[in-house]
Amino acid sequence: MKRYGLFLIALLIFPLVSVAQISGTVFDGSSNEPLPGANVIIQGTQTGTSTDTDGTFTINAQEGDILVVSFVGYRQQEVSAEQGMEIYLQPDEKALGEIVVSSRTIDIARERETPIAVTTITPREISQEVGNQEFPEIMNETPGAYATKEGGGYGDSRISLRGFSQRNTAFLINGQPVNDMENGWVYWSNWQGLTDVASGIQIQRGLGASNLAVPSVGGTVSIFTRTAENERGGSVSQMVGNDGYLKSTASYNTGLSENGWSASFLLSHWQGDGYINNTSGEGWTYFAAVGYEPNDSHSFNLSVLGAGQWHHQRSTYVSIRDYENFGDDGIDRRWNTNGGTLNGEEYNMERNFYNKPLATLNWDWEISENVTLASSLYGSAGRGGGTGPRGNYYFNSDLDLYPFGGNEDLTAHYLEDGDGVRNSDGTINFDRVVEINRSTTSGYTGSPDVYNGQLIGSNGYSDNNVNNAVLVRRASMNSHNWYGAISKLEAEVDKFTFSLGIDLRDYTGYHYRAMNDMLGLDGYFSTGNANSMGQIIEPDNTIDASPFNDTGLTGPKIDYYNIGFVDWQGVNGMVEYDTDQFSAVLQGGLSNQGYQREDFFAEPGNALSEEKNVLGGYVKGGANYNISDRHNVFANAGFISRQPLFDAVFPNFQNDINPDLQNEQITSVELGYGYSSYWLDVSLNLYSTVWGNRFIEDSFPNEGGTFGTAQFDDVDQRHNGIELETTTRPTENLTLEGMLSIGDWKYNNNFEATLFDDDRNQIGTATLYTDGVKVGDAAQFVGFIGADYQLGDLSVDAGYRHVDNLYADYDLTEGGGSYFTDPDNEGALKLPAYGLVDVGSTYRFDLFGQSASLRVNVNNLFDTTYIAESNTNIHASSGDETWNGIDKRNFVWYGFGRTWNVSLSYEF
Incomplete structure (x- = not known):
């Protein structure tokens, strides 16, 4: 009887269960294989689930409910729920997971088709993992990538790819190049707002898939x-x-209106004290986009993106023993030699400020079913710079606060030699600087008479009671106007795709110095202009170190004032053959880059240089073969003739064109293998890149409290490596990721350096003996393992990254501990290996009937102390004081200790 009772109860319950639960399967529409991990959500609710390892799902829904089905790299579908349903998601190369691109001018690599090594980072990963880290750090889990915070100020980070610095890696935002057209650098403080508006990142390592006229060397981000x-x-x-x-x-x-219009807006504000002492900052991110789709053939999108900010910096090199001798006990990773207070508030001699809005207009025209034209117009007007010390303050031992030059650190400069007046904790009392500036300066006695009796300082001039033994804060400005256009015509004919494109750019860079803070003086006597006898800058003619105020472009300038003109005209073409099993592509491009320099201060009689035009180009190709639905192999090779950077055309900061100018030459070859299944993805790449005829410019600490510049010619290097990426899904709730990057990066020759002081006067030359020396500043062995576990509305993720074979950057100073000026040097200094653990958790919930989430991140969970990079190569000898085997006299940047962030998001 009991058995029949249970059976009756089951019969009564079964209709309720059948109505309340819907089962189905999600498939890959191209291969018909099940899709594990696809998201299935009831539209307008937070009720959802994910498909298991065989693509099946069960959800508490009723027949007729609308289900929203999505998966990384596939077009989202909305379907009506029914029992036993089968859903086929189609791959979407434009989506790349949640990524939505704004124009077809953007070149996207497609898995199992484009024959290159590529890693895609989705907006979910960006929003979850970046937190308050630097934007480049989100790429640290990518093979070949190495990002650090450098000095630790907001946006002062940098990244290298396959051992090549970001000067030699192409960075594109919505298809537009953003590397500085003169020096190739990327200033991430200008782009930190990307953490708010990025819809994805694709890191194309090696030759990349970009059709721009001259592609990258390390890769394309x-x-x-x-x-x-x-x-x-x-x-x-x-x-x-x-x-x-x-x-x-x-x-x-x-949202999209009936007549085809749509718009999006974002505004973000940040502020903080900075993990490093005296590196506070503040900034705004602003974004607006307007779209218009009048019909199925035309699509327009206008967007404006910017991130105005200011932040204090830590650019002054710090030795290991400085970290020990100042600040808290042991290694104080937060120590900053630059910092102090003025009028009771934080003050730093080095302050960066910049605002670089980027406006882009995209037009996509589907001319016919097989022919499209994609065009993009863009423009940017960057304004800002960075401050630093000015004046011969080292003539006054009380003002001699900065340990620049040779191998002198703050320990030697202040504790041993007794130079400079600092607070008991080693920070700078800038109120005392103001007092010394005023008390040691007498009233001006020269002409014009209007300045008589005022306290005037200078950097070199000392007549008429002008005091050149003062300390003031100048601003070195690097503003620019940049306009460009990209257009690409693409046609599909049977199994072939043909494209022809143009790439036009016009860049004007304004480089000058202005006075920012006279620190108690009534004026500053500038003698930097060789066309005049000097001028006195009044306090009313100084500029604020702020990104939204007057940056002095039309005001009085000191020390130097020059303009760099760079224009670019490029054409490129591509032919691609594609079947389900085999694809091949051949690309080529030709470009002309024009250079011209105008100098208003230092070149009397030769103010405007001749214009120099240099041709460059590339050819690259590759093929991918899909052995089966799961296995594929690919290969690519290419040759690039790349035009030199601006300073190679006009060496010595003069308007005379380099008579020995030559293009850089790059050859690259790569082999790859991929495996993809419902539970395991594997990619393996082997590469070799040779880069010759390079010109390098870098800075070094110089005597007199300033930074000098070194320029290197004919640098050759070879980069070989192996990269491995894996993703596995052992259960429907657990995803495991792994990465291994092994490099062998070396210089192939010795090279010459020309050294310049802060005023850009040549002060010497040096030969660096680097043949066979390991390339520094990027780890040549990196491994990563990570896990992401979904438990209903809660997810937990963790990752461990191990770094080894990290070598110091070359030291550029004579007598500064650089062993590279000695033919019998010991090579690059190998830094200690380190490992870091990061953890995070996300909880999603309903709030007022809408979706909300709470995210927590902890970076460097175990507070590991490690050296992220070294600026010197001082090898320890017997009896030397060391830290983990590294001579304590080395100037290094320690990585941050444990940091955290918590964010609450609400969608409506």
Whole structure:
């Protein structure tokens, strides 16, 4: 009887269960294989699930409910729920997971088709893992990538790819190049706002898939930002983090109107004290996009992105023993030699400030079913610079605060030699600097008479009671105007795709110095202009170190004032053959780069140089073969003739064109293998890149409290390596990731260096004996393992990254501990290996009927102390004081200790 009772109860319950649960399967529409890990959500609710290892799912829904089905790299579908349903998701090369690109001018690598090594980072990964870290650090889990915070100020980070610095890696935002057209650098403080608006990142290592006229060497990092979203809604978020970090963000999308218009807006504000002492900062991120789709053939998108900010820096090199001797006990990673107080508030001699809005107009025209034209117009007007010390203050031992030059650190300069007046904790009392400037300066006695009796300082001039033994803060400005156009015509004919494109750029860079803070003086006598007898700068003619105020472009200038003109005209073409099993591509490009320099201060009689035009180009090709639905192999090779950077055309900061000018030459070859299944993805790459005829410019600490510049010619190097990436899904809730990057990067020759002081006067030459020396500044062995576990609305993720074979950068100073000036040097200094653990957790929940989430990140969980990079190569000898085997006289940047952030987001 009991058995029948249970059976009756089951019969009564079964209809309720059948109505309340829907089962189905999600498939890959191209291969018909199941898709594990696909998201299935009831539209308008937070009720959802994920498919298991065989693509099946069960969800608490009723027949007729609308299910939203999505998966990384596939077009999202909305389907009506029914029992036993089968859903086929189609791959979407434009989506790349949640990534939505704004124009077809953007070149996207496609897995199992484009024959290159590529890693894609989704917006979910960006929003979760970046937190209050630097934007490049999100790429640290990519093979061949090595990002550090350098000095530790906001946005002062840098990244290298396959051992090549970011000067030699192409960075694109929505298809537009953003590397500085004169020096190739990328200033991440200008782009930190990308953490708010990025819809994805694709890191194309090696030759890359870009059609721009001259591609990259280390790789191409293509960053996609949001577009004018078609779905109406918005979000607000608040983040808090270590050291007073606060960030507030709000965004809104209007949705697509009946007549084809849409718009999106975002505004974000951040502020913080900085993990490093005396590196506070503040900034705004602003973004707006307007889209218009009048019909199925035309699509327009206008966007404006910017991130105005100011932040204090730690550019002064710090030795290991400085970290020990100043600040807290042991190694104080937060120590900053630059910092102090003025009028009771934080003050730093080095302050960066910049605002670089980027405006882009995209037009996609589908001329016919098989022919498209994609065009993009863009423009940017960057304004800002960085401050630093000025004046011959080292003539006054009380003002001699900065340990620049040779191998002198603050320990030798202040503790041993007794130079400079600092507080008991080693920080600078800038109120005392003001007192000394005023008390040691007498009233001006020269002409014009209007300045008589005023306290005037200078850097070199000392007549008429002008005091050149003073300390003031100048601003070195690097503003620019940049305009460009990209257009690509593409046609599909049977199994072939043909494209022809143009790439036009016009760049004007303004380089000058202005006075920022006279620190108690009434004026500054500038003698930097060789066309005049000097001029006195009044306090009313100084500039504020702020990104949104007057940056002095039309005001009085000191020390130097020159303009760099760079224009670019490029054409490129591609032919691609593609079948389900085999694809091949051949690309080529030709470009002309024009250079011209105008100098208003230092070149009397030769103010405007001749214009120099240099041709460059490339040819590259590759093929991919899909052995089966799971296995594929690919190969690529290429040759690049790349035009030199601006300073190689005009060496010695003069208007005379380099008579020995030559293009850099790069050859690269790569082999790859991939495996993809419902539970395991593997990619393996082997590469070899040879780079010759290089010109390098770098800075070094010089005597007199300033930074000098070194220029190197004919640098050759070879980079070989192996890269491995894996992703496995052992259960429907658990994803495991692994990465291994092994490099063998060496210089192939010795090279000459020409050294310049802060005023850009040549002060010497040096030969660096580097043949066979390991390339420094990037780890040649990196391993990573990570896990992500989903438990309903809660997810937990953790990762461990191990770094080894990291070598110091070359030291550029004569007598500064550089063993490279000695033919019998010991090679690059190998730094201690280190490992870091990061953890995070996300909880998603309903709030007022809408979606909300809480995210927590902890970086460097175990507070590991490690050297992220070294600027010197001082090898320890017997009896030398060392830290983990490294001579304590070395100037190094320690990585950050444990940091954290918590963010709350609400969508409506």
